[in-house]
Amino acid sequence: xxxxxxxxxxxxxxxxxxxxxxxxxxxxxxxxxxxxxxxxxxxxxxxxxxxxxxxxxxxxxxxxxxxxxxxxxxxxxxxxxxxxxxxxxxxxxxxxxxxxxxxxxxxxxxxxxxxxxxxxxxxxxxxxxxxxxxxxxxxxxxxxxxxxxxxxxxxxxxxxxxxxxxxxxxxxxxxxxxxxxxxxxxxxxxxxxxxxxxxxxxxxxxxxxxxxxxxxxxxxxxxxxxxxxxxxxxxxxxxxxxxxxxxxxxxxxxxxxxxxxxxxxxxxxxxxxxxxxxxxxxxxxxxxxxxxxxxxxxxxxxxxxxxxxxxxxxxxxxxxxxxxxxxxxxxxxxxxxxxxxxxxxxxxxxxxxxxxxxxxxxxxxxxxxxxxxxxxxxxxxxxxxxxxxxxxxxxxxxxxxxxxxxxxxxxxxxxxxxxxxxxxxxxxxxxxxxxxxx
Numbered sequence: 260x261x262x263x264x265x266x267x268x269x270x271x272x273x274x275x276x277x278x279x280x281x282x283x284x285x286x287x288x289x290x291x292x293x294x295x296x297x298x299x300x301x302x303x304x305x306x307x308x309x310x311x312x313x314x315x316x317x318x319x320x321x322x323x324x325x326x327x328x329x330x331x332x333x334x335x336x337x338x339x340x341x342x343x344x345x346x347x348x349x350x351x352x353x354x355x356x357x358x359x360x361x362x363x364x365x366x367x368x369x370x371x372x373x374x375x376x377x378x379x380x381x382x383x384x385x386x387x388x389x390x391x392x393x394x395x396x397x398x399x400x401x402x403x404x405x406x407x408x409x410x411x412x413x414x415x416x417x418x419x420x421x422x423x424x425x426x427x428x429x430x431x432x433x434x435x436x437x438x439x440x441x442x443x444x445x446x447x448x449x450x451x452x453x454x455x456x457x458x459x460x461x462x463x464x465x466x467x468x469x470x471x472x473x474x475x476x477x478x479x480x481x482x483x484x485x486x487x488x489x490x491x492x493x494x495x496x497x498x499x500x501x502x503x504x505x506x507x508x509x510x511x512x513x514x515x516x517x518x519x520x521x522x523x524x525x526x527x528x529x530x531x532x533x534x535x536x537x538x539x540x541x542x543x544x545x546x547x548x549x550x551x552x553x554x555x556x557x558x559x560x561x562x563x564x565x566x567x568x569x570x571x572x573x574x575x576x577x578x579x580x581x582x583x584x585x586x587x588x589x590x591x592x593x594x595x596x597x598x599x600x601x602x603x604x605x606x607x608x609x610x611x612x613x614x615x616x617x618x619x620x621x622x623x624x625x626x627x628x629x630x631x632x633x634x635x636x637x638x639x640x641x642x643x644x645x646x647x648x649x650x651x652x653x654x655x656x657x658x659x660x661x662x663x664x665x666x667x668x669x670x671x672x673x674x675x676x677x678x679x680x681x682x683x684x685x686x687x688x689x690x691x692x693x694x695x696x697x
Contacts (some may be wrong), residue, residue, distance in 0.1 A: 267638035272406070273576070274572060276324075278683070281613065287293040289493075290493045290494055290583045291492060291493060291494055291495065292494075292495040293407075293411055293495075293497070293566050296407050296411050296480075296484060296494075297404050297407050297408070297697070298516055299484045299485065300403055300404075300406075300407045300483050300484050301400060301403065301404070302485070302486065303341050303484060303486075304403055304483060304484070304485050305485075306399050306402075306403055307396075307399060307403065307608070309398065309399075310392075310395060310396035310399040310400075310609070311396060313392050313396075314389070314392040314393055314395075314396050315397065316392075317385070317388045317389040317391070317392035317393075318389055318392075320385045320389070321386055321388070321389045323385070323574050324378075324381050324382040324385035324386075325382055325383065325385075327371070327378045327382070328371075328378060328382070329370075330368050330369060330370040331368070331369045331370075332366070332367065332368050332369075332547075333366070333367045333368075333369075334364070334365070334367075335360075335364065335365050335367070336363070336364040337362070337363045337364070338361070338362050338363075339361050340359060340360055340361075341359040341360075341361070342359070343359070344357070344358065344359050345359075346356045355566070356566055356567075357566050357567070358557040358565070358566065360557045360558075361555065361557065362555070362556050362557065362558060362559060362560070362561040363553065363554070363555050363561060364553070364554055364561055365551055365552065365553035365554070366551070366552050366553075367425065367549070367550065367551045367552075368548075368549070368550040368551070369547055369548070369549055369550075370547060370548040370620065371545070371546075371547045371548075371549075372546045372547055372548055373407045373543070373544070373545065373546040374540060374543075374545055374546075375539075375540030375541065375542065375543030375544070375545065376536055376537075376543075377537055377540035377541075380534075380536045380537040380540065381537060383533045384530055384533045384534065384537070387529055387530045387533065388530070389528075390526055391523055391526050391527070394519045394522050394523045394526070395519075395523065396687065398519040398520055398523070400697065401519065401549060401692060401695065401696075401697055402692075403483070404692075404697045405688055405689070405691070405692040405693075406483055406687035407480070407483050408684070408685070408691075409478040409485070409685055409688060410476065410479050410483055411480060411494065412497075412681040412684050412685050413476050413479075413480075413681075414473070414476040414480050414492075414494060415494055415496060415497065415677075415692050416677055416678065416681045416683055417469070417472045417473045417476045417477075418473055419673075419677040419681075420469045420471040420472065420674060420677070421466070421470055421472075421473050423469075423670055423673045423674060423677075424462070424465045424466040424468075424469040424470075425466055425467065425469075426673075427462045427466075427666060427669075427670050428459070428462040428463055428465075428466045430462075430645075430649075430666055431455070431458050431459040431462040431663075431666060432459050432462070434455050434458070434459070434649070434652070434659070434662055434666070435452075435455040435456050435458070435459040435504040436455075436654065437455075437653060438451060438452045438455035438456070438659055439452060439455075441457075441655070442502055446655055447655075447659065451658065451659040451660075452659075454659050454660065455659050455662075455663070455664065458663050458666075469475025477492055478523075480492065497680070497681070497684055499631055499680060499683070500628075500684060502628060503625075503628065503687065505621070505623055507617065507618055507621050510617050510621065510690075510694060511613070511614050511617050511618070513628040513694060514613050514614075514616075514617050514693055514694045514695060515610055516611055517694060517695035517696070518613055518694075519695055520609060521606070521609060521610065521613065524602060524605055524606040524609060525566070525606065527602045528599060528602050528603055528606065531595055531596075531598055531599030531602060532599065534595040534598075534599075535592050535595045535596055535599065537595075538591035538592040538594075538595055539588070541581065541584070541587075541588040541591075542588060543580075544578050544579060544580035545578070545579050545580070546576065546577070546578045547576070547577055548574070548575075548576055549573075549574065549575050549577055550572075550573070550574045550575075551573050551574075552570070552571075552572045553570065553571055553572075554569055554570040554571075555567065555569065555570075556569055588616070590696070613693065616689075616693040617693045617694065619689075619693075620689045620690035620693045621690065622684060623682075623686040623689065624686035624687060626686075626689055627679055627682045627685075627686045628683055630675075630679035630682070630683075631676075631679045631680055631683055632679075633679075634672065634675045634676040634679045635676055637672045637675065637676070638672040638673060638675075638676045640672070641665075641668045641669040641671075641672035642669060642672075643674075644665050644668060644669070645662075645665040645666055645668070645669045648661050648662050648664075648665040649662055
């Protein structure tokens with residue numbers, strides 16, 4: 260009975276394992292769409308891990324800067340052994356003042372009271388550094404998403420170009436066979452046969468080049484996705500997008516308020532303000548509260564002392580002011596001020612670039628959308644033209660040159676249509692990036 264139950268459990272386990280394996284294979288064979296490709300890249304690409312590591316480092320730097328507001332505690336221990344007993348002459352008499360074995364330990368506390376705003380400036384710099392790293396991580400995400408989109412669409416274009424090349428090779432090989440048959444029958448001159456054979460050979464070369472482009476583009480996309488660069492990849496195709504209508508002025512305004520690189524430079528300007536404040540903090544004195552407890556003795560724990568008090572405690576305030584450094588403080592502040600001006604100009608230049616990028620992306624998108632309709636019509640005409648011309652050639656009503664020209668027109672039309680289709684999606688990806696969108 261126990262054996263039967265065991266067999267039943269084994270069968271169920273094998274069925275479940277087979278089911279999961281089948282599901283896994285179906286998922287693996289399912290074509291990869293653009294959304295899944297971006298999610299995979301964001302999860303696996305080392306650029307994101309690098310950006311996150313820098314963000315964590317900035318977070319720890321902010322915590323370290325915050326710690327400077329609090330008191331610092333320290334401990335120290337010292338030991339020395341003198342060759343002779345220390346003494347002092349008191350009214351002509353030698354008086355021993357300490358033992359030859361001396362132990363000293365102390366515990367101290369230091370609390371900054373006024374630092375010329377240097378501590379607060381350093382903390383603000385660290386906070387701005389953390390915010391900048393977070394923005395840089397977002398910018399890395401946007402850049403990676405754009406790269407995935409462009410490589411995804413580039414691979415689709417390369418695959419379509421390979422399909423076009425393979426079709427052209429078959430068409431021209433069939434045409435070369437027709438030409439060879441007609442030549443054997445004495446219906447065409449040898450020159451027409453040679454033209455057909457040369458065109459068929461060139462079609463083979465174009466197919467080989469197209470296949471190489473597919474491999475290279477596939478490897479680039481695999482690397483972005485965090486896969487092995489030689490892994491096979493199947494992509495889901497895209498359909499013509501819906502018409503895009505938007506006001507370029509509104510898009511520019513949205514881009515200027517949403518671009519992370521604009522925010523990064525804005526925070527860089529704020530950071531330079533804190534650097535100026537930090538440099539100017541040296542104009543002020545530094546005041547700190549000091550507290551200390553200490554013990555002196557001739558044993559290891561400094562618990563025994565026959566010559567002075569064994570322990571003591573103190574509290575005090577210390578002020579320190581460096582009032583002359585040959586213009587160093589003024590030069591540091593001027594340096595930060597000049598760098599702030601440079602960053603402000605860089606921000607102005609970036610905003611001009613953003614306006615141009617949005618306008619260029621809108622124009623490219625508009626052109627690509629219009630080209631889809633035009634090239635689709637041209638493709639239908641080119642296909643029909645090639646069909647008619649090839650049929651006429653088989654009936655010896657036209658020349659081989661006409662067939663080769665028709666096939667060339669068809670190749671251009673097919674390539675032009677796919678370039679317009681994927682170029683439209685690429686223009687949308689560029690517009691998303693210009694807008695600061697993923």
